[in-house]
Amino acid sequence: xxxxxxxxxxxxxxxxxxxxxxxxxxxxxxxxxxxxxxxxxxxxxxxxxxxxxxxxxxxxxxxxxxxxxxxxxxxxxxxxxxxxxxxxxxxxxxxxxxxxxxxxxxxxxxxxxxxxxxxxxxxxxxxxxxxxxxxxxxxxxxxxxxxxxxxxxxxxxxxxxxxxxxxxxxxxxxxxxxxxxxxxxxxxxxxxxxxxxxxxxxxxxxxxxxxxxxxxxxxxxxxxxxxxxxxxxxxxxxxxxxxxxxxxxxxxxxxxxxxxxxxxxxxxxxxxxxxxxxxxxxxxxxxxxxxxxxxxxxxxxxxxxxxxxxxxxxxxxxxxxxxxxxxxxxxxxxxxxxxxxxxxxxxxxxxxxxxxxxxxxxxxxxxxxxxxxxxxxxxxxxxxxxxxxxxxxxxxxxxxxxxxxxxxxxxxxxxxxxxx
Amino acid sequence: xxxxxxxxxxxxxxxxxxxxxxxxxxxxxxxxxxxxxxxxxxxxxxxxxxxxxxxxxxxxxxxxxxxxxxxxxxxxxxxxxxxxxxxxxxxxxxxxxxxxxxxxxxxxxxxxxxxxxxxxxxxxxxxxxxxxxxxxxxxxxxxxxxxxxxxxxxxxxxxxxxxxxxxxxxxxxxxxxxxxxxxxxxxxxxxxxxxxxxxxxxxxxxxxxxxxxxxxxxxxxxxxxxxxxxxxxxxxxxxxxxxxxxxxxxxxxxxxxxxxxxxxxxxxxxxxxxxxxxxxxxxxxxxxxxxxxxxxxxxxxxxxxxxxxxxxx
Numbered sequence: 001x002x003x004x005x006x007x008x009x010x011x012x013x014x015x016x017x018x019x020x021x022x023x024x025x026x027x028x029x030x031x032x033x034x035x036x037x038x039x040x041x042x043x044x045x046x047x048x049x050x051x052x053x054x055x056x057x058x059x060x061x062x063x064x065x066x067x068x069x070x071x072x073x074x075x076x077x078x079x080x081x082x083x084x085x086x087x088x089x090x091x092x093x094x095x096x097x098x099x100x101x102x103x104x105x106x107x108x109x110x111x112x113x114x115x116x117x118x119x120x121x122x123x124x125x126x127x128x129x130x131x132x133x134x135x136x137x138x139x140x141x142x143x144x145x146x147x148x149x150x151x152x153x154x155x156x157x158x159x160x161x162x163x164x165x166x167x168x169x170x171x172x173x174x175x176x177x178x179x180x181x182x183x184x185x186x187x188x189x190x191x192x193x194x195x196x197x198x199x200x201x202x203x204x205x206x207x208x209x210x211x212x213x214x215x216x217x218x219x220x221x222x223x224x225x226x227x228x229x230x231x232x233x234x235x236x237x238x239x240x241x242x243x244x245x246x247x248x249x250x251x252x253x254x255x256x257x258x259x260x261x262x263x264x265x266x267x268x269x270x271x272x273x274x275x276x277x278x279x280x281x282x283x284x285x286x287x288x289x290x291x292x293x294x295x296x297x298x299x300x301x302x303x304x305x306x307x308x309x310x311x312x313x314x315x316x317x318x319x320x321x322x323x324x325x326x327x328x329x330x331x332x333x334x335x336x337x338x339x340x341x342x343x344x345x346x347x348x349x350x351x352x353x354x355x356x357x358x359x360x361x362x363x364x365x366x367x368x369x370x371x372x373x374x375x376x377x378x379x380x381x382x383x384x385x386x387x388x389x390x391x392x393x394x395x396x397x398x399x400x401x402x403x404x405x406x407x408x409x410x411x412x413x414x415x416x417x418x419x420x
Numbered sequence: 421x422x423x424x425x426x427x428x429x430x431x432x433x434x435x436x437x438x439x440x441x442x443x444x445x446x447x448x449x450x451x452x453x454x455x456x457x458x459x460x461x462x463x464x465x466x467x468x469x470x471x472x473x474x475x476x477x478x479x480x481x482x483x484x485x486x487x488x489x490x491x492x493x494x495x496x497x498x499x500x501x502x503x504x505x506x507x508x509x510x511x512x513x514x515x516x517x518x519x520x521x522x523x524x525x526x527x528x529x530x531x532x533x534x535x536x537x538x539x540x541x542x543x544x545x546x547x548x549x550x551x552x553x554x555x556x557x558x559x560x561x562x563x564x565x566x567x568x569x570x571x572x573x574x575x576x577x578x579x580x581x582x583x584x585x586x587x588x589x590x591x592x593x594x595x596x597x598x599x600x601x602x603x604x605x606x607x608x609x610x611x612x613x614x615x616x617x618x619x620x621x622x623x624x625x626x627x628x629x630x631x632x633x634x635x636x637x638x639x640x641x642x643x644x645x646x647x648x649x650x651x652x653x654x655x656x657x658x659x660x661x662x663x664x665x666x667x668x669x670x671x672x673x674x675x676x677x678x679x680x681x682x683x684x685x686x687x688x689x690x691x692x693x694x695x696x697x698x699x700x701x702x703x704x705x706x707x708x709x710x711x712x713x714x715x716x717x718x719x720x721x722x723x724x725x726x727x728x729x730x731x732x733x
Contacts, residue, residue, distance in 0.1 A: 034701050080701045085693070088651040089453055093694055096449035110558040114653030117561060121574060133558055140561050182549055183556035190552070213557075 026074040028054070028327075029100030031090065032129075032320075033107055034082040037214045041239030041267060042107045042130060045317035047080060048309050050104070053324040054078050056304065062325075063296045065353055071331045072338060087111035088118060095124050101340050102127070104323050107316070109133035109183060116140045116147045125330075125340045125347070129323045130316055132157075132184065134406040137364030144367045146344045150323045150359060152286050154184065155191050155406035156373050156398045157236070157263045162195035163398070163419070164281065164375035164391055165232065170259050172196065176207035176230035178221055180241060185210060188236035188263065194410040206230050214241065222249040230258050238264040243272055250277050265378065266290065267314045273385040280378045282387065287356040288318035290387050291374035297325075298355040322354040322369075326361075329353075363399060370395035393419060426605075429597035429679060433590060436680040440586040448578065450691075455582050455650050457690045458589045461683030462643035464670040465596060466636030468682045471671055473632045474612030476534045479541030480667050482521075483514040483637045485548070485659035487644025490514075492562045492654040493554075503565040503584060507645045514641020515634060522633040526626050541659050548656035559655025562648055585646050592642055593679045596635070600679070604631045673715050675722020685723055 030050050033043030054076045056062045060069035070076065079098045081090050083106060094100040103119070103126045106112045112131035117140065119126035126147050128136065132154030141147050165172060175196065179185030189208065196203050207228035209221040222245075225233060233254065237245050242264060249255065255277040262268075265282025266289050284291050289312070292298045301321055305313040313321075330347035331338050338346070349366035352359055362370045372394050376387030397419035400409035409415070443454050463484050470477050487510035494500045494509055521540060528536055549557055564577060572580040599605045607628045610618045615625040648654045657663060674685025689708075696707035719725055 035705060079698075082697055082701050082704060085697060085704075086456070086651075088653065089456055089690075089694065090697065092449045092452050093698065096447060098698070110653075110655050110657075113555075113558055113561055114651060114655075117652055121577075135555075135558075183552075183558040186552050186556055 024074055025077045026071050026102070026331075027077050027079065027098060027100045029079050029081060029091075029094035029098060029103040029105070031081040031083045031087070031094065031103065031105040031111075033084055034080065036084040037240060038107060039084070041314075042316045043083070045314050046105070046107070046129060046320040049305065049313060049317035049320035050078065050080075050324060052305055052308055053321055057324070057328060063300045066297075066325060066328055068332070071328050072336055081105075083108060083111055088114050091115050091118055092122070095122050100124065102327055102343070104320075104327060105129055106131050109135075112136055112149075113140050116144075119147050120145060123341060125327070125344045127323045127327055129319050133187065134400075137368050138405045144365060146340070148326070148344075148347055148361065148367045149364070150326045150354075150361075150369045151319045152369065152371055152373065153399075153406065154187055154236075155400070155410070157283060157285055158188050158191035159195045159398045159410065159414070160283065160373040160375060160393050161192060161234065161261055161263055161281075162199055162201075163393055165261065166199050166201060167391060168389065170281075171231040172201040172203045174206045174228070174230045175203040175232050175234065176205070176209070176225050176228055176258070177234045178209040178211070178218070178225060178245070179234075179236050180213040181210040182213050184238075185213070185236055189234070191406070191410060192234050192236075194407075195414075198410055198413040203232075216240065216244045218245045218248050222252050222254055225249075226252060226254060226257065233258050233260045234263075235260065236263045238267065242268065246272060246276055250275060255280060261375075264315075267316070269385040270311050270314060273380065273383075276378055276385075278377075278379050281375055282378050283373065283375045284315040284318075286315065286319070286371050286373055287392070288315040289313065290385070291376070291390065291392070292318065292355060293357045295353075295355070295357065297353060301355040318356055322356055322359060325354050326350070326352050326359065326369075360395070362395075363402060365402070370399050373398055426597055426600040426678075429600070430594075432678045432680045433593045433597060436593060436683065437586075437590045439684075440590065443586070444579075444582060451582055452578070452650070453690055453694060454687055455585045456647060457687035458585050458683060459643045459647035459650060460667070460690075461670070461686035462589060462592055462646070463640040464667045464674065464682035464686050465593070465679060466639040466643070467667045468671040468674070468676045469596065469600075469608070469636045469639075470632050472612065472676055473608040473629050474529060475629060475632065476530075476668060477537045477633075477636070477664070478534045478661065478668060479537035479539070479659075479664050480636065480640055481659040481661070481664035482537070482541035482544055483517060483640035484644040484647070484663070484667075485541075485544065485654070485656065486514045486517055487511070487641035488648040488654040488658050489548075489554070489644075490641070491645045491648040492560060495562045495565065496560055501563060501566045501571075502569075503567055503649065506565060506649070507588070507642060510645030510648075511638050511641045514644070515638045517641075518634040518637025522630045522637070526630040526633060538661055538664070541664055542661060545656050545659045545661075548659070555655070557656055559653055559657075562652050562654065564652070565649055581650055585650065588642065588646065589683060592639055593683065596639065596679045599635055604628055608632055669712065673712065673722055675719075675724030677722070677724035677728065681722065681724040688723070 032046040033039045106128050107130040109131040112128050128149040134153040134155050177189050179189045261281040266284035329352035330343045334342040334346035350361045374392040376390035379388050401416045467480050490510040490513045491506045611625045670686045674681040696704035
């Protein structure tokens with residue numbers, strides 16, 4: 001008897017899941033990191049933001065222009081999935097088994113790269129939230145229909161960082177870098193040093209540290225950085241690694257002796273605002289969080305998020321909110337009864353409002369968002385983390401033109417860049 | 421020690437072939453899961469082969485990644501997309517690596533073999549992470565493969581890939597079964613049990629171990645190649661110790677009684693994993709771990725021992 005029960009249950013689940021996709025609901029698959037080292041820094045805020053947005057959209061409590069209930073009146077039903085598993089297999093499961101009409105998520109560039117061609121094959125609107133590799137629309141899918149990315153590429157971080165340092169007159173004679181030894185860290189360092197060259201700073205690279213990712217111990221690297229006496233230290237560390245680096249390097253005087261720039265520094269606000277030395281140059285990888293413009297959506301998002309989760313949203317949460325609102329905007333532009341294909345068509349070259357201001361899907365054949373990036377120096381105002389000396393670089397200043405890859409553009413010295 | 425008899429293998433493999441034909445009619449997502457599980461199952465089979473000779477390879481991912489990157493680099497960088505050439509290259513490169521490493525590794529047993537094989541695979545992992553031109557940890561994508569000049573259309577591609585994988589898996593199992601009934605294959609258990617006696621009988625235990633390593637390498641290379649073709653993407657995680665550890669685990673979980681046990685075991689484990697993920701996205705590892713623990717505790721000789729038990733009863 002026992003033997004027959006299991007296959008029967010299995011068959012039951014198989015048939016039931018297919019039937020869920022009804023017209024009054026819209027299935028959205030959300031793959032984010034729910035386990036592993038990236039879960040705390042990215043997965044959790046992304047998941048929180050997605051849940052908040054889905055619930056608020058279903059209730060119709062998001063401010064205008066998103067104050068209608070649901071997506072074209074359809075209630076959102078979300079399936080969260082863990083990115084820390086085989087991305088290709090689980091993407092198929094989300095779409096084929098769970099009947100996801102839209103997939104919003106992905107933080108890892110490796111996952112974005114492997115999923116992008118599959119999204120085109122399965123003809124499912126797929127919006128990447130946070131993965132940074134510029135290759136998605138440069139090499140992987142050069143003629144996209146269903147794949148979009150509402151977040152900026154890693155290149156814009158590095159280019160923006162170099163411009164900020166030059167514009168604020170930071171001493172760039174001796175430059176050092178500490179970045180994680182994997183694609184993200186390597187690409188950031190390459191783009192940053194390339195940008196310094198393009199801006200003709202004449203910098204000497206005095207130390208390049210590439211510790212293993214997720215090591216958590218940076219004593220040796222901090223010493224190596226100190227002895228090379230750099231005037232500037234660049235780091236693209238994130239999450240637990242960034243926290244550990246700041247906690248270990250600051251007491252050694254690294255931040256006092258050199259100017260330090262942390263491209264993901266904003267993410268430290270909820271965790272170690274008191275330990276992060278003031279004067280450190282930080283960014284939020286786009287116009288998010290403290291760099292966000294003052295508008296009703298931003299105000300609503302900040303308050304609603306803090307109320308529900310007891311913490312200010314960090315930039316991954318802002319990026320998730322942006323992606324979800326982009327999908328809602330696309331569906332509503334496509335009109336009543338729109339499906340995945342119609343929404344994807346409408347999302348091309350779309351301009352939509354987000355808590356971070358207006359987002360224009362103007363790059364990558366209309367599939368990649370162009371947004372500004374801001375840098376500033378960290379300051380504690382009455383115990384509250386904030387930034388000053390903020391400079392914002394427009395999308396036209398820090399993104400390559402449509403016909404050039406990021407690497408070519410940097411090597412050629414930013415041709416066509418329009419900076420104010 | 422469980423005695424194994426591989427004379428019934430053709431029957432087992434016929435059953436596997438039958439199951440794979442039925443598998444063709446599974447829903448798309450589950451068939452794809454089966455397809456990638458077959459690729460991984462071949463690697464687990466390689467690990468199980470070495471276990472028969474008492475060698476636990478904690479770095480089998482090395483041959484898996486070599487197969488995958490061979491297919492990937494030839495297809496994406498050199499523009500060769502013929503599936504037959506690609507898979508032959510995957511097997512060839514993994515076999516060559518197996519021969520070279522086998523010369524060294526066949527001298528070692530037990531923990532020394534496990535640690536050395538782990539070390540070599542992690543060196544390759546480190547090298548691939550450093551290789552920016554291969555996409556570092558992001559890896560790179562692989563274009564669709566062709567069949568003697570024919571490019572399967574997008575609509576039939578999943579069918580064609582599944583058939584390719586299924587046929588090659590069955591053939592690989594048949595070849596492995598042939599090896600296991602040969603002298604070199606049958607002596608594996610003797611290496612595990614008493615090497616001195618084996619040497620007195622006039623056989624070289626080193627040679628037996630060497631052949632097992634090379635056969636396992638070839639199987640894993642094919643597995644890596646099939647995985648690369650299926651998912652269209654390779655990255656260095658394929659040779660990380662976590663991946664290799666997974667193969668060892670499947671080999672233990674499935675049992676060593678048949679060539680088809682690791683292949684089916686891998687699929688069952690993947691099925692548990694994906695349902696656990698769907699059911700409890702925040703705690704799927706705990707479910708998976710409990711299932712693994714339960715199997716180890718209740719079936720110390722692996723899932724395959726269920727079939728033996730039935731025969732006895």
